Amino acid sequence: MSPILMVGLLQQAVAQNRQISGRVTDRSTGQGLPGVTVLVKGTTTGATTNSDGAYLINVPTDAATLTFSSIGYVNLERAVGSAATIDVALAADTKQLGEVVVSALGLEQRRDEQGTATSRVSGNAVTQSGETSVITGLAGKASGVQITRSSGDPGAGAYIQIRGQNTITGNVQPLIVVDGTPISNSTLGGGVDGVTQQSRLNDINPNDIASIQVLKGASAAALWGSRAASGVLIITTKKGSTAAGKLSVTYGATYSLDKISYQHDLQQSYGRGSGGVAAIGTTNPTTGFTGTNNNANSWGDKLSSRAGGPDDVNTTGAYFQAADGTRYYPVTKKNDRTSYLDKNFDGVFQTGHFLENNLSLSAGDKDGNIFISLSDLNQEGIIRQGSDYRRSTARVNAEKRFNNIVRLGGNFTYSKINSNRIQQGSNTSGST
Known part of the structure; x- marks a missing residue:
């Protein structure tokens, strides 16, 4: 070129x-x-x-x-x-700068006028999570908020921790305020002889939530006192707000299935072991159980070496009667070569599910508003029998405005909870 x-x-x-x-x-x-x-x-x-x-x-x-x-x-x-x-x-x-939040006194103010660091989660985000409780529905929705579920039982509570304080044995859960009223998120029971109890937060229908605000830092304690040293969750429920004089009716139903994430590998070569039934290192010729180190973790006889046929049982003594009426007698000698591990697994676990129905009515104009909701949740856990949760709630939020200064409002909430949860730890009285 x-x-x-x-x-x-x-x-x-x-x-x-x-x-x-x-x-x-x-x-x-x-x-x-x-x-x-x-x-x-x-x-x-x-x-x-x-x-x-x-x-x-x-x-x-x-x-x-x-x-x-x-x-x-x-x-x-x-x-x-x-x-x-x-x-x-x-x-x-x-x-953006004029977003309205709820202050410590329950009054609304612009977000940029507050002196605290806040995160706001909408009620729709909690509902769309597919969780049955407000706590677990909040997981992953706000930065700096860690939520740990107590157990997989239906209706079980959860532990909430907002960034800042940490402790090994103490309680650093935040203060929780619902429409200006503090409520408890503490759980009762647990340990080796109890069940994981639910939180009072579970009594709230997630579909009634308008927004959840998370207040972090020492400035939250300045507004709410020493109880808010670990942060504050401010939950605001919905109010009636539609076109003047018109009634809005909303109905929704949710059905969900729960399955265990995975099944542990199970051996099917040896029978049940038991310490003390035979001398250490030897096999009891009657029961076929092998004694090893005299503890319950020892293995039993090899299934392929059994004689075959029904087991020999003692029908003259005590027995266990199952829910279906079947009686189980003590085994005196193992003959059956069948492994029942898979069958027993399915006898304990199932596909959990829940069905939730929600109905709400909302109306309002310049002089006042009203919000009414009814909800029913029926849940079965992944453990067969003794793991279920039923929650029925009703809520009425009403407000009357007489002028720009004077207004009268009231909230009414009804919750009926029925729940069964599996006993935890080493307590054999609750074992499946």
Whole structure:
């Protein structure tokens, strides 16, 4: 390629672009805005404003529009035309900065006016999680909030911890406030001789939740006192709000299935072992059990070496009668070569499920509003028998406004809970 032709191509490439400069300011203060993104609309060509709000960008000659965007401000577009300098002023995004939250006194105020770090989770996000309780539905929805479920039993509670304090044996659960009333999330029971009890938070129908606010840091304690040293969860329930004079009716039903995540590998070569029935290292010739180290973890005889046929049992003594009426007598000699491990597994576990029905009515106008909800949840756990949960709730939230200053409101909640949970630990009285 000749030098003259190369120079001509370079001159043509330069001619296809031109520079545009300018300054981006805050419309309310007039101060320059740093970090504003300036892009040629429809392309990836762009630039960023400096600390004084100034920018310089190379744009194609056929560029028609520049876009200006920054967090907290309304995006702006400006036609390029033939101008070499384009100055713009961005307006604050009042919709974002004016988000309403509930303060410690139960009053609504703008989020940017609060002195606390907050995270807000909508009621729809909790409901769409598919969980049956408010606590577990909040898991993964707010930063810095750790939720640990007590057990897999239906209706079991959960432990909540907000970033900040940590302890090995103490309780650092946050203060929980529902419509201005503190409630408890503590659990009773547990250990080796009890069951994991549910939290009072489980009594709330997740479909009644309008929003959940998470207050973090020491400033939360400044508003709510020493009980809020570990943070605060502010739960606000729904209120009636529809077009003036109209009634809104909503019905929803949810059906869910629960299965165990995996099944442990089970051996099917040896029978049940038991310590003390034979001398250590020997086999009892009557029962076929092998004594090893005199503990319950010893193995039994090999199934393939048994004689075959029904086991020999003692029908003259005590027996166990199952729920279906079948009687089981003590085995005196093992003959059956069949392994019942898989059968016993299915006899303990099942596919859990729950069915939830929700009905709500909402109405309101400039003088007042009312919200009514009814809910019924019926859940069966993955453990057969003794693992179920039934929750029936009713809620009425009403408010009457007499003028801009005086208003009268009231909340009514009814919850009926029936639940059975599996005993934990080494207590054999609750073993399946």
